Amino acid sequence: NAGVTQTPKFRILKIGQSMTLQCAQDMNHNYMYWYRQDPGMGLKLIYYSVGAGITDKGEVPNGYNVSRSTTEDFPLRLELAAPSQTSVYFCASRTRTLNNYGYTFGSGTRLTVV
Amino acid sequence: AQSVTQLGSHVSVSEGALVLLRCNYSSSVPPYLFWYVQYPNQGLQLLLKYTTGATLVKGINGFEAEFKKSETSFHLTKPSAHMSDAAEYFCAVTPTGTASKLTFGTGTRLQVTL
Numbered sequence: 763n764a765g766v767t768q769t770p771k772f773r774i775l776k777i778g779q780s781m782t783l784q785c786a787q788d789m790n791h792n793y794m795y796w797y798r799q800d801p802g803m804g805l806k807l808i809y810y811s812v813g814a815g816i817t818d819k820g821e822v823p824n825g826y827n828v829s830r831s832t833t834e835d836f837p838l839r840l841e842l843a844a845p846s847q848t849s850v851y852f853c854a855s856r857t858r859t860l861n862n863y864g865y866t867f868g869s870g871t872r873l874t875v876v
Numbered sequence: 877a878q879s880v881t882q883l884g885s886h887v888s889v890s891e892g893a894l895v896l897l898r899c900n901y902s903s904s905v906p907p908y909l910f911w912y913v914q915y916p917n918q919g920l921q922l923l924l925k926y927t928t929g930a931t932l933v934k935g936i937n938g939f940e941a942e943f944k945k946s947e948t949s950f951h952l953t954k955p956s957a958h959m960s961d962a963a964e965y966f967c968a969v970t971p972t973g974t975a976s977k978l979t980f981g982t983g984t985r986l987q988v989t990l
């Protein structure tokens with residue numbers, strides 16, 4: 763049982779480049795989330811999904827896009843990378859069960875935009 | 877809108893001493909509350925959660941937290957700190973709805989000294 767798998771672990775992008783951060787979970791979780799973590803700022807929600815085909819914006823969606831074509835995968839797309847997107851990105855998932863609100867997090871992708 | 881305040885971005889304790897990490901929340905209705913721990917270069921791991929029932933919640937690694945509605949607090953404690961407890965700790969809150977988007981505090985880095 764791999765849990766939540768994020769790839770790549772590290773990436774350096776040049777300004778204006780694009781890339782996709784991959785996130786996959788094998789727990790059949792309905793809910794998936796993308797957060798970014800900046801020093802001293804905690805985690806901010808970028809996008810989330812409550813099931814395949816359904817996505818919605820979080821607190822800081824500008825500059826990002828997502829899709830959810832399958833239950834397992836929830837990729838995050840950066841179209842025109844900017845230095846402000848230098849951050850650590852975490853994907854998380856959880857079940858739909860109302861009594862289970864604990865998120866399972868991936869190990870993160872550390873992105874630097876130069 | 878909900879928010880979480882963690883008092884003290886850095887806390888230092890001696891090994892064997894009491895650990896107290898403070899968390900206060902702001903919410904129009906009683907939320908669900910969580911503590912997560914993050915070890916260096918890793919994702920977040922659930923320590924404990926309060927949803928309903930007993931207000932004193934026990935988690936992993938000897939940690940516990942008490943939900944105090946009158947004080948809108950959910951402080952994390954451990955009677956005796958161990959070197960392995962050194963990490964960053966995040967308090968988080970979510971409304972009792974189905975999407976359950978976690979809102980995180982800014983984190984407290986715990987240092988344990990000999």
